[in-house]
């Protein structure tokens with residue numbers, strides 16, 4: 001069974017996700033690699049979407065990902081797992097917002113959450129010409 005040891009560890013240490021749930025989705029067979037696990041790149045893209053939704057709300061409109069800190073994939077994600085991405089603010093700059101995104105999964109037919117990876121994603125608030133703008137500027141949300 002994938003990741004059972006870490007689940008037990010999470011329960012024992014009572015580790016909980018940090019931040020606001022931004023994306024929750026079901027993993028599908030089309031997202032697997034040649035080993036039958038979910039592609040790390042697919043997980044990364046879901047985390048980027050989660051951070052983009054979170055930063056879009058905070059920055060009142062469009063944002064673009066400018067940087068992603070090094071990440072460690074702690075354990076594999078399987079088909080049928082439910083991926084949950086939680087976001088919290090690490091740093092607010094003038095035009096940028098750094099967001100910690102934690103990825104957790106609920107294993108297929110189980111109930112406990114297991115942390116699979118986390119990373120800091122930085123977004124820049126951009127205007128309609130795709131130029132940086134203040135994260136506090138009020139833009140039309142489109």
Ligand SMILES: CCCCCCCCCCCCCCCC(=O)SCCNC(=O)CCNC(=O)[C@H](O)C(C)(C)COP(=O)(O)OP(=O)(O)OC[C@H]1O[C@@H](n2cnc3c(N)ncnc32)[C@H](O)[C@@H]1OP(=O)(O)O
Nearest residue numbers: 049052053056057064065067093094095096122124130132
């Ligand atoms: C109710 C509302 C709901 C809304 C709901 C929305 C939902 C929406 C869902 C979308 C879901 C899909 C989301 C996919 C998200 C992409 O896929 S975005 C695509 C990938 N990213 C790109 O193509 C961006 C390409 N880069 C660029 O266009 C330009 O670099 C940018 C972003 C316009 C920035 O321009 P620049 O001249 O390079 O920026 P610069 O002035 O040097 O620096 C800007 C800020 O970034 C910081 N920065 C620069 N380099 C770095 C670095 N390496 N590390 C950290 N920070 C850095 C600077 O310090 C500065 O921050 P501040 O000090 O102002 O706070």
